[in-house]
Amino acid sequence: xxxxxxxxxxxxxxxxxxxxxxxxxxxxxxxxxxxxxxxxxxxxxxxxxxxxxxxxxxxxxxxxxxxxxxxxxxxxxxxxxxxxxxxxxxxxxxxxxxxxxxxxxxxxxxxxxxxxxxxxxxxxxxxxxxxxxxxxxxxxxxxxxxxxxxxxxxxxxxxxxxxxxxxxxxxxxxxxxxxxxxxxxxxxxxxxxxxxxxxxxxxxxxxxxxxxxxxxxxxxxxxxxxxxxxxxxxxxxxxxxxxxxxxxxxxxxxxxxxxxxxxxxxxxxxxxxxxxxxxxxxxxxxxxxxxxxxxxxxxxxxxxxxxxxxxxxxxxxxxxxxxxxxxxxxxxxxxxxxxxxxxxxxxxxxxxxxxxxxxxxxxxxxxxxxxxxxxxxxxxxxxxxxxxxxxxxxxxxxxxxxxxxxxxxxxxxxxxxxx
Amino acid sequence: xxxxxxxxxxxxxxxxxxxxxxxxxxxxxxxxxxxxxxxxxxxxxxxxxxxxxxxxxxxxxxxxxxxxxxxxxxxxxxxxxxxxxxxxxxxxxxxxxxxxxxxxxxxxxxxxxxxxxxxxxxxxxxxxxxxxxxxxxxxxxxxxxxxxxxxxxxxxxxxxxxxxxxxxxxxxxxxxxxxxxxxxxxxxxxxxxxxxxxxxxxxxxxxxxxxxxxxxxxxxxxxxxxxxxxxxxxxxxxxxxxxxxxxxxxxxxxxxxxxxxxxxxxxxxxxxxxxxxxxxxxxxxxxxxxxxxxxxxxxxxxxxxxxxxxxxxxxxxxxxxxxxxxxxxxxxxxxxxxxxxxxxxxxxxxxxxxxxxxxxxxxxxxxxxxxxxxxxxxxxxxxxxxxxxxxxxxxxxxxxxxxxxxxxxxxxxxxxxxxxxxxxxxxxxxxxxxxxxxxxxxxxxxxxxxxxxxxxxxxxxxxxxxxxxxxxxxxxxxxx
Numbered sequence: 006x007x008x009x010x011x012x013x014x015x016x017x018x019x020x021x022x023x024x025x026x027x028x029x030x031x032x033x034x035x036x037x038x039x040x041x042x043x044x045x046x047x048x049x050x051x052x053x054x055x056x057x058x059x060x061x062x063x064x065x066x067x068x069x070x071x072x073x074x075x076x077x078x079x080x081x082x083x084x085x086x087x088x089x090x091x092x093x094x095x096x097x098x099x100x101x102x103x104x105x106x107x108x109x110x111x112x113x114x115x116x117x118x119x120x121x122x123x124x125x126x127x128x129x130x131x132x133x134x135x136x137x138x139x140x141x142x143x144x145x146x147x148x149x150x151x152x153x154x155x156x157x158x159x160x161x162x163x164x165x166x167x168x169x170x171x172x173x174x175x176x177x178x179x180x181x182x183x184x185x186x187x188x189x190x191x192x193x194x195x196x197x198x199x200x201x202x203x204x205x206x207x208x209x210x211x212x213x214x215x216x217x218x219x220x221x222x223x224x225x226x227x228x229x230x231x232x233x234x235x236x237x238x239x240x241x242x243x244x245x246x247x248x249x250x251x252x253x254x255x256x257x258x259x260x261x262x263x264x265x266x267x268x269x270x271x272x273x274x275x276x277x278x279x280x281x282x283x284x285x286x287x288x289x290x291x292x293x294x295x296x297x298x299x300x301x302x303x304x305x306x307x308x309x310x311x312x313x314x315x316x317x318x319x320x321x322x323x324x325x326x327x328x329x330x331x332x333x334x335x336x337x338x339x340x341x342x343x344x345x346x347x348x349x350x351x352x353x354x355x356x357x358x359x360x361x362x363x364x365x366x367x368x369x370x371x372x373x374x375x376x377x378x379x380x381x382x383x384x385x386x387x388x389x390x391x392x393x394x395x396x397x398x399x400x401x402x403x404x405x406x407x408x409x410x411x412x413x414x415x416x417x418x419x420x421x422x423x424x
Numbered sequence: 425x426x427x428x429x430x431x432x433x434x435x436x437x438x439x440x441x442x443x444x445x446x447x448x449x450x451x452x453x454x455x456x457x458x459x460x461x462x463x464x465x466x467x468x469x470x471x472x473x474x475x476x477x478x479x480x481x482x483x484x485x486x487x488x489x490x491x492x493x494x495x496x497x498x499x500x501x502x503x504x505x506x507x508x509x510x511x512x513x514x515x516x517x518x519x520x521x522x523x524x525x526x527x528x529x530x531x532x533x534x535x536x537x538x539x540x541x542x543x544x545x546x547x548x549x550x551x552x553x554x555x556x557x558x559x560x561x562x563x564x565x566x567x568x569x570x571x572x573x574x575x576x577x578x579x580x581x582x583x584x585x586x587x588x589x590x591x592x593x594x595x596x597x598x599x600x601x602x603x604x605x606x607x608x609x610x611x612x613x614x615x616x617x618x619x620x621x622x623x624x625x626x627x628x629x630x631x632x633x634x635x636x637x638x639x640x641x642x643x644x645x646x647x648x649x650x651x652x653x654x655x656x657x658x659x660x661x662x663x664x665x666x667x668x669x670x671x672x673x674x675x676x677x678x679x680x681x682x683x684x685x686x687x688x689x690x691x692x693x694x695x696x697x698x699x700x701x702x703x704x705x706x707x708x709x710x711x712x713x714x715x716x717x718x719x720x721x722x723x724x725x726x727x728x729x730x731x732x733x734x735x736x737x738x739x740x741x742x743x744x745x746x747x748x749x750x751x752x753x754x755x756x757x758x759x760x761x762x763x764x765x766x767x768x769x770x771x772x773x774x775x776x777x778x779x780x781x782x783x784x785x786x787x788x789x790x791x792x793x794x795x796x797x798x799x800x801x802x803x804x805x806x807x808x809x810x811x812x813x814x815x816x817x818x819x820x821x822x823x824x825x826x827x828x829x830x831x832x833x834x835x836x837x838x839x840x841x842x843x844x845x846x847x848x849x850x851x852x853x854x855x856x857x858x859x860x861x862x863x864x865x866x867x868x869x870x871x872x873x874x875x876x877x878x879x880x881x882x883x884x885x886x887x888x889x890x891x892x893x894x895x896x897x898x899x900x901x902x903x904x
Contacts, residue, residue, distance in 0.1 A: 007831045008831065044843060044846055045886075088842060090828075090843045090846065090849070092828065092829070092849065103828045103829070103834070103841055103843060103849075104841050104842075105834070105838035105839075105841040105842045106834075106838065106841065107831055107834050107835060107841060108829070108831045108834065108841075123882050123885040123886065124885055125745075126882065126883035126884070126885065127883070128671075128746055128747060128748045128749050128883055129745055129746045129747070129881070129883075131724075131727050131746060131749065133721065133722040133723050133724050133726070133727060133749075134721045134722060135720060135721040136720075136750060136869075138867075138868065138869075141884065141888070142882075142883070142884065142885045144882075144885040144886065145884045145885050145888035145889055148888070148889035148890070149888070149889040149892065152889060153889050153890075153892070153893055155889060155892060155893075219724070220721070220723075220724075221721075224718065254745070258674075258675065261675055
């Protein structure tokens with residue numbers, strides 16, 4: 006088997022918002038050859054099929070945003086190669102690729118993993134029943150509708166009432182599919198207020214809270230879903246389509262195959278505030294770190310990661326190491342997961358396992374309080390919870406792990422909601 | 425080469441003056457193997473009819489994908505003999521036709537004293553079945569051989585010959601070779617009534633009438649029903665036994681090196697953990713006797729039970745992502761052995777009660793059935809079979825080079841360098857080849873069984889819509 010061997014300065018895997026922003030930031034500063042590998046035929050990542058607005062000011066849609074970011078990366082001098090898949094590692098900073106032009110082995114001075122996230126499909130959620138056609142995730146639905154104009158079905162149930170559930174609703178409406186219900190196992194929906202009103206009143210779609218999918222029915226094509234309600238009651242809803250939304254997981258295959266340690270909370274690569282993984286020269290950025298944040302956040306990280314990669318390449322970066330950052334229940338995870346003393350971090354992303362009413366986030370190290378932050382609203386599961394990052398300057402490099410806990414109005418009083 | 429999927433079997437409602445020599449009902453792994461075996465006699469006109477829209481769409485598609493040695497069969501049974509012979513035949517056939525097989529070996533792990541005490545008996549049984557390579561190994565050796573095993577394993581029976589195989593490619597290879605050798609494969613044909621007419625069987629089907637001099641019942645779960653249609657009675661009843669299975673992500677593959685079989689005890693057979701040739705890890709099956717021959721759904725209790733057992737066998741496994749869950753139905757009967765019986769006067773063979781070993785035994789069953797037919801109907805002249813043209817099936821196995829890894833193939837056709845299904849690394853070239861193959865897929869599920877497309881961890885999140893475009897024929901097949 007012949008593989009073409011060559012070298013570049015920085016190899017970025019994934020041309021979504023994070024990867025493109027990182028490539029742009031590197032190429033703009035003249036970091037030699039910066040190459041982005043994209044396995045899809047078209048670069049731009051998930052925003053390509055997110056037709057809703059909200060990708061920047063003045064109502065930019067996903068496809069518009071994707072096109073702009075690709076253009077910006079190309080304009081900076083970065084190479085973007087589409088239809089090329091990184092299939093595995095041949096060395097710590099060497100990747101094997103497959104594309105229509107053949108096999109390659111590319112060695113870089115630094116590698117940036119920006120492989121993104123995906124929704125867990127029905128099987129990974131262990132939803133029982135038959136295996137009929139008509140069972141989708143939002144990602145597949147949006148591509149079917151927005152990229153290929155495919156027919157989807159006639160009556161759908163959407164599982165999940167987070168913002169992505171609303172995106173599914175809008176794709177289904179565009180495909181002229183009647184949406185019978187949005188269901189969520191949570192005690193309340195997590196749509197924005199406007200989306201919830203639009204779903205219920207604008208489109209007459211009931212939002213069923215405290216409801217799980219007990220079974221999928223139908224042979225060949227889906228004929229219905231059996232729902233289990235909070236009180237244990239089972240009902241059957243006739244439908245030929247069901248969309249499983251949310252429940253995002255990092256696409257970490259390449260990271261794991263490369264021996265990059267994962268954070269047990271996020272299941273993405275463990276990184277420090279400079280987006281450095283445990284493997285020297287390998288960085289990770291975007292939704293592979295935290296499934297899942299908006300494109301603009303991922304792009305912001307990409308730009309910051311570019312600075313960190315430049316620091317690594319010219320030797321001006323901080324020394325590796327630093328204390329781990331841990332969360333205590335009901336918090337589920339935090340990203341980044343390691344503090345670099347003296348390196349300010351733009352901000353941290355967290356998730357909570359249960360709804361919290363106006364929680365206070367408290368950051369401590371070895372019993373010393375580093376930071377305390379009041380969150381002026383409810384924190385909900387599967388929704389972004391952000392923590393400022395300026396306190397990392399106070400971290401003791403030789404100290405124990407940094408802990409993030411939820412405090413009450415006074416520290417120590419638990420602020421969990423009872424709902 | 426004829427494959428039909430719709431329209432009447434006899435054009436214009438006129439029956440052909442010459443009936444088929446043999447009609448095989450059921451295009452699962454057994455029916456296709458029989459059709460392939462009979463097709464070695466070029467003078468025979470053979471029909472292979474199948475109720476579903478694809479071959480291997482029943483029990484054959486959803487099993488544990490193991491090529492058995494037959495070490496634990498009931499000694500002296502027909503099953504024991506056919507599994508042993510079938511293992512040899514299918515191993516050779518797989519090597520020749522590109523069906524992925526990996527001889528990873530099996531360990532029957534004993535988790536308590538009762539199971540440990542059962543091992544010597546199993547070793548002896550293996551000997552009675554003509555399998556001499558098995559041996560009992562200590563707890564320490566068991567742990568050394570499977571470092572991720574849960575605590576408490578007391579020892580194991582090592583069966584080095586047990587292998588994993590691709591059940592989809594096997595059925596497809598048989599069907600492909602049969603069709604290329606002249607067998608008429610008629611899909612979507614449900615047999616509704618069988619009568620006798622001028623010394624031939626007249627089959628009334630959902631696609632019209634079909635006549636055949638000799639009839640072979642390889643109808644799997646419905647073999648008892650067909651027996652009653654033909655004979656008016658039957659000597660067995662098929663009770664579908666459901667097996668639910670969980671397929672774990674490829675990233676779990678490094679956790680297990682062998683097929684980890686349970687030690688059968690008085691409480692029945694248990695749950696196994698096995699690698700698959702596609703690089704995943706399988707956990708299952710459950711065993712539930714049902715009445716409904718269509719009940720291929722999974723249940724919450726079934727899956728919970730599997731996870732509980734899996735956690736004991738291989739604790740790290742249950743932390744990995746699940747790629748797929750499925751359920752298959754075994755054609756269990758009230759009898760212990762296969763129910764293969766020739767009704768000579770009726771020119772009819774029933775191949776019933778072929779349970780989980782049917783994949784392994786398929787080629788030996790086919791040879792056995794051909795022998796029964798030759799004896800029952802000398803007029804068919806089954807002497808001197810010829811070797812069919814070999815088939816070379818596309819490789820779905822991870823232990824052998826896949827097209828995306830082959831510079832030579834991509835150089836001749838860039839479509840093999842264009843990955844469409846990212847999780848399974850299925851290329852546009854492979855999807856195209858499947859769609860224009862001898863036995864093309866009828867559905868996206870059929871395409872998955874031929875290529876693995878859409879069968880990976882994302883289950884279509886990334887590639888679902890793109891694969892659908894290709895399947896619906898809207899993709900362009902020219903070079904990029």
